[in-house]
Amino acid sequence: MIQINNVSKWYDKFQVLNNCSTVINKGEVVVICGPSGSGKSTLIKTVNALEDFQQGDIIVNGISLSQKGIDLPKLRSRVGMVFQNFELFPHLNISENLVLAQIKVLKRQKTEALERGLKMLNRVGLSTHKNKFPGQLSGGQQQRVAIARALCMDPIIMLFDEPTSALDPEMVGEVLDVIVSLAEEGMTMMCVTHEMGFAKKVSHRVIFMDHGAIIEDLKSADFFGNNKKISPRATEFLSKIIQH
Amino acid sequence: MNLDFSFFTSAVIKSFIFKGLIFSFQLTAVAMIGGMILGTFLALMRLSNKYYLSLPSSFYVNTLRSIPLVMVILWFYLLIPLILKRPIGAELSAFITFTFFQAAYYSEIMRAGILSVSKRQMAAGQALGLTYRQCMSYVVLPQAFRNMLPLFMTQTIILFQDTSLVYAIGAYDLLKGFEIAGRNFNRPVEMYLIAAFLYFVICFSLSKFTKLIHQKIKIIH
Amino acid sequence: MSTFFDWQIFFKDTGAGQTYLQWLLNAWAWTLLVSICAWIIALILGVSVGIIRTLQNQFIVFLGNAWAEVFRNIPLIIQIFIWYHVIPSLFITLRHVPSFILVVVALGLFTSARISEQVKAGIESLPKGQRQAAMALGFSNFQTYRYILLPLAFRIILPPLTSESMNIIKNSSVAFAVSVSELTMFALQAGEETSRNIEIFLATTCLYFVSTLFVNQLSQFLERRVKIPGTFGGDK
Numbered sequence: 001m002i003q004i005n006n007v008s009k010w011y012d013k014f015q016v017l018n019n020c021s022t023v024i025n026k027g028e029v030v031v032i033c034g035p036s037g038s039g040k041s042t043l044i045k046t047v048n049a050l051e052d053f054q055q056g057d058i059i060v061n062g063i064s065l066s067q068k069g070i071d072l073p074k075l076r077s078r079v080g081m082v083f084q085n086f087e088l089f090p091h092l093n094i095s096e097n098l099v100l101a102q103i104k105v106l107k108r109q110k111t112e113a114l115e116r117g118l119k120m121l122n123r124v125g126l127s128t129h130k131n132k133f134p135g136q137l138s139g140g141q142q143q144r145v146a147i148a149r150a151l152c153m154d155p156i157i158m159l160f161d162e163p164t165s166a167l168d169p170e171m172v173g174e175v176l177d178v179i180v181s182l183a184e185e186g187m188t189m190m191c192v193t194h195e196m197g198f199a200k201k202v203s204h205r206v207i208f209m210d211h212g213a214i215i216e217d218l219k220s221a222d223f224f225g226n227n228k229k230i231s232p233r234a235t236e237f238l239s240k241i242i243q244h
Numbered sequence: 245m246n247l248d249f250s251f252f253t254s255a256v257i258k259s260f261i262f263k264g265l266i267f268s269f270q271l272t273a274v275a276m277i278g279g280m281i282l283g284t285f286l287a288l289m290r291l292s293n294k295y296y297l298s299l300p301s302s303f304y305v306n307t308l309r310s311i312p313l314v315m316v317i318l319w320f321y322l323l324i325p326l327i328l329k330r331p332i333g334a335e336l337s338a339f340i341t342f343t344f345f346q347a348a349y350y351s352e353i354m355r356a357g358i359l360s361v362s363k364r365q366m367a368a369g370q371a372l373g374l375t376y377r378q379c380m381s382y383v384v385l386p387q388a389f390r391n392m393l394p395l396f397m398t399q400t401i402i403l404f405q406d407t408s409l410v411y412a413i414g415a416y417d418l419l420k421g422f423e424i425a426g427r428n429f430n431r432p433v434e435m436y437l438i439a440a441f442l443y444f445v446i447c448f449s450l451s452k453f454t455k456l457i458h459q460k461i462k463i464i465h
Numbered sequence: 466m467s468t469f470f471d472w473q474i475f476f477k478d479t480g481a482g483q484t485y486l487q488w489l490l491n492a493w494a495w496t497l498l499v500s501i502c503a504w505i506i507a508l509i510l511g512v513s514v515g516i517i518r519t520l521q522n523q524f525i526v527f528l529g530n531a532w533a534e535v536f537r538n539i540p541l542i543i544q545i546f547i548w549y550h551v552i553p554s555l556f557i558t559l560r561h562v563p564s565f566i567l568v569v570v571a572l573g574l575f576t577s578a579r580i581s582e583q584v585k586a587g588i589e590s591l592p593k594g595q596r597q598a599a600m601a602l603g604f605s606n607f608q609t610y611r612y613i614l615l616p617l618a619f620r621i622i623l624p625p626l627t628s629e630s631m632n633i634i635k636n637s638s639v640a641f642a643v644s645v646s647e648l649t650m651f652a653l654q655a656g657e658e659t660s661r662n663i664e665i666f667l668a669t670t671c672l673y674f675v676s677t678l679f680v681n682q683l684s685q686f687l688e689r690r691v692k693i694p695g696t697f698g699g700d701k
Contacts, residue, residue, distance in 0.1 A: 077373025
């Protein structure tokens, strides 16, 4: 469904992505991990063209991102994205947050959009909050709304960029639960996260990145197994993370 | 000299002051609305990464902001008839001048407002498939405007005070009304005092109102 | 082109023993003089009133607020008229004070209200802990302001002070209303005498431009000099 072929990216002379390649198949859950500054977020953002790249190509659902004049809004509307800091629109209430893109991008009728929005809101367990403003919700609730907002667009794949790293510890669980249930339904997902327990539980595959390059791209069982299939660099990272 | 306000009757207000007051309010309203619309476009141009948009905008804004308003009023009063090849009245000239002048100031506020909305909001909008224009109009600009509302109001109070500078081209505004009345009754001193008092009451109430709004906004955040 | 622009006009005699160029430069000097004098008054009064408005004594705070509200909420041109027309007729001893001084006082007080607003905001924007830390070290109220709050606040309010000092140059143009022979007055009179409005206005506008630009550069230089490393936009 998504092919990432030899993608490289530079900020001026600093290389942030180094010849990254991988394939995400339909229904697959892929976790991307690695130390901070390793390019995980940048890589995931190139998939819906929020970040550009200078070399290589990314093919999303048959559309090549390197070609000129592609309909980016149309592409992005099919790729759901959840951000580290939620990025709900603070001047709109929860319902309005959910319907805005459905009406303006997918050209849905207002009633249809609202129906769909409330269904997704119900799914993340927050239907009683539909008239509140984002600032009135907790971080965990905001993130669940953000997931619902992305789901409203009927995405073919969901991208999560450290969805729990801005949350207080007691709220991490409620957000991960929503993501787990999505995975169980067979949603295709790419998720940047440091939550290794969660990764072990839901992911089919783990990509480990360092210094902009993909170091490991292994089946989850192999990555977390004890059979020393992974590089010393990844072992060191894992041990550091699991200690805490 | 003794002050004597007894001549200041409702008849005086009706025949001299009211006309000027209406004009000052109209001028403020037109310049505010026109200035905000034009100012928003100037701000968007200035933030564009295309130099042929950002350069003219920043030239326009910086130039108007470095020249005294009185000079701008005089310039427009001189140039508009030359361009249109026919004379226009001081009042119409004032409407045009203030709109274009205020646009420069509002655009700087709007630009700061747009920059105050985090870039990630734009990214979130784009990730949902909204176009640049949609992101701006539904996500960024409403927030920018809200964040900057107190500054917009403060600027508008300054605008209302500044309308008194149409004195330079002799348009009939509130100040002019007081001046003519003062001349007619030979009571200029009293008239200036009443004028000062009236402007004070209007601007003071507006600035209290602004503070109120500022506090309301603070609570929401 | 030469029929459109006629720069020779500046070398013509005004009929008063000087050329228009000399008159222009003279007017520029008046503009700068009015601005600088008003600026000194505005700075002294504005900083004092601004500090007063952050003290604990409610009565003093009320006086400071009243000062700021009165001078902020009346248009400058009316304040100038009041100093020029109203005050001398109420206080006869002031009748022979030259209009230059009256304008300087008017512009100074008008601007002092705006500066006091920024000084107050600057002091209030400092973290509460700063004042408490100073108090905990045994500083008196005066010492707290002198050594801690004001030096910190000064750096915060420098940018808005810049725009106020540019404003004061621009606002000095309102002095034309009481016939102080500064740049705008020159533009009006010389424009009328010569019918060469465009040349006269261009020259006048340029001088305003140069003056405000100079102030802007000066304060940018100042801002760089006083940056604290690691804070308020200073280097790490």
